[in-house]
Amino acid sequence: MFMKEISAIARYWYSYTHRNLETSDIAGSEHSIVMTLANNQSMNQDALSDSLSLDKGTIAKALVKLEGKGFVDRVINEDNRREKIVSLTAYGKEEVGKIFGVSKKWKQDVLEGISEEDQEVFLRTLLLVSQKAKMLAHESVGKDAYEN
Secondary structure, eight states: OHHHHHHHHHHHHHHHHHHHTTTSOOOHHHHHHHHHHHHHSEEEHHHHHHHHTOOHHHHHHHHHHHHHTTSEEEEEETTEEEEEEEEEOHHHHHHHHHHHHHHHHHHHHHTTTSOHHHHHHHHHHHHHHHHHHHHHHHSOOOGGGGTO
16 A cells, blocks of 8 residues: 555655754754745735644644744734734745755655656656545545445
8 A cells, every 4th residue: 555655755864864964953844844935935824724734723833833943933914913924034945945955855756766757657646646535535435435
């Protein structure tokens, strides 16, 4: 089954980035948040939660830590006072450069020896499986789901 391999790749990536970012003051679970913010300029906490498929409490706790470390700023949205807009600080953007470098090296090394065509097929298929998994995770469970 492919779940074992997907889980293993994620664990290996985590170990690799952790080892290569030891000088950075960022925990493994915080990488995803920082990378998402780097790709989106700024976003509210709910959008961040949805984007990463993490619950709002997990995001809030991680953001408190990241804010304390100087990686992010959280600002109350003037149009909706209950909403906080999150963005990277200058320090956070600097650290993201290091994270992107490590991630780029990982991708380069892990895909070495695999043809560009096979890489494209693999990444396209992985995206389709990921999208389908997200849809299924958010879908209501029907009675027939238990009958198979």
